[in-house]
Amino acid sequence: MQIHPLITDSDALADLCARLSAGDFVAVDTEFMRESTYWPDLCLIQIGNAEEAAAVDPKADDIDLAPLLDMLVDNEDVLKVFHAGGQDVEIVYNLTNKTPHPIFDTQIAAMALGLGEQIGYSNLVDALLGHSLDKGARFTDWARRPLDKRQLDYAIGDVTHLAELFPKMLDRLRETGRGAWINAEMERLADPANYANEPSDSWKRVRIQSRKADVLGRLKAIAAWRECEAQDKNLPRGRLLRDEALADIASHPPKNQKALAKIRGLPSSWASNDIGARLMQVVQHAEPLPEDELPSRRNRKPGLGKEGALVADLLKLLLKIRSREIGVASRLIAKADELEQLAAGVREDIRLLDGWRFEEFGRDALDLVEGRVAFAVRDGKLKVTHTEEEDAE
Numbered sequence: 001m002q003i004h005p006l007i008t009d010s011d012a013l014a015d016l017c018a019r020l021s022a023g024d025f026v027a028v029d030t031e032f033m034r035e036s037t038y039w040p041d042l043c044l045i046q047i048g049n050a051e052e053a054a055a056v057d058p059k060a061d062d063i064d065l066a067p068l069l070d071m072l073v074d075n076e077d078v079l080k081v082f083h084a085g086g087q088d089v090e091i092v093y094n095l096t097n098k099t100p101h102p103i104f105d106t107q108i109a110a111m112a113l114g115l116g117e118q119i120g121y122s123n124l125v126d127a128l129l130g131h132s133l134d135k136g137a138r139f140t141d142w143a144r145r146p147l148d149k150r151q152l153d154y155a156i157g158d159v160t161h162l163a164e165l166f167p168k169m170l171d172r173l174r175e176t177g178r179g180a181w182i183n184a185e186m187e188r189l190a191d192p193a194n195y196a197n198e199p200s201d202s203w204k205r206v207r208i209q210s211r212k213a214d215v216l217g218r219l220k221a222i223a224a225w226r227e228c229e230a231q232d233k234n235l236p237r238g239r240l241l242r243d244e245a246l247a248d249i250a251s252h253p254p255k256n257q258k259a260l261a262k263i264r265g266l267p268s269s270w271a272s273n274d275i276g277a278r279l280m281q282v283v284q285h286a287e288p289l290p291e292d293e294l295p296s297r298r299n300r301k302p303g304l305g306k307e308g309a310l311v312a313d314l315l316k317l318l319l320k321i322r323s324r325e326i327g328v329a330s331r332l333i334a335k336a337d338e339l340e341q342l343a344a345g346v347r348e349d350i351r352l353l354d355g356w357r358f359e360e361f362g363r364d365a366l367d368l369v370e371g372r373v374a375f376a377v378r379d380g381k382l383k384v385t386h387t388e389e390e391d392a393e
Helices: 010-020 066-074 086-096 106-112 121-129 149-176 179-189 199-205 213-233 243-251 257-262 274-285 305-326 336-343 355-369 387-392
Strands: 025-033 041-048 052-056 079-082 103-105 373-378 381-386
Touching (some): 010 052, 010 066, 025 066, 066 086, 079 149, 106 121, 106 149, 149 179, 199 213, 257 274, 305 336, 305 373, 305 381, 336 355, 355 373
Parallel strands (some): 079 103
Antiparallel strands (some): 373 381
């Protein structure tokens, strides 16, 4: 494989992208910093395939990233390969308002191959390629220039190994017939809706006990205000105002700006400065949440009760057994909240009751809930048996 020097000019990048665009896939990784900012600070982009790879410096003077971004979001003929690519996809979305497509994530594929729930990149490389990665540069400040050879080698290694991993994993998926199992997960990763930071929807991420319309109306208004302030100041939303303080203000609104000084987690200066004044304007003018926006009972966690909780625990045990038997990460098959819904009597809009998940686990899960499955220890191993099998014996 040819490794190019760090790309810092537009012509070299355009030439590389033209060659990569003629291939079937491109491996992609990014290095960024976001500890102290709202928006991730993109510092390096690594791209490559089986023949060549390079690191691109997005901070280079006057470099035009358009050929690279066009290849990622507009070229449907090239498969984009990532590992745990959520944050990489988010960066591309922030730059283009589009997401890479089609997409393949090796961490998701590893789940279908029974290599772990969320296997790390170095562990995956070691398991499939037998290579031990040098982790010495992982704490690099990628925003500082110049980057030395060791740092660049470390960064480019992420895509050179990725380009080697992808064909091997694809072959295994074809051999096991599990390629279709992860299609929906890949599409979900590429869904632009996952990366749109709409201030008006940000309240849905904040945990709060109340379901009163006036409280949720304040929550929505304050959360939207926080999101806009954080974006404008390029500060992490939690650094501006923590979720706990936001929920407290929504539930127990201060009567005036001076009262902000008494709220835990708020700087005392907010009791008299401009940002505190803007917050109070939002609190005082917030409208109750309209009825059609109130969280539906259907979306709430079902009430299990003591017996239902025991059934949910049995479903989790069944899931552990089945995932071990078929060699698939349990998280890919079902999540805890889905098992709790099933135990509570819900039968609609549950993934495990559809498609391959139903064939591999959902049918047995239904049988367990409805009393047709039992657990037994045979030859020192925990087994799942159907009651009619027990009766036949």
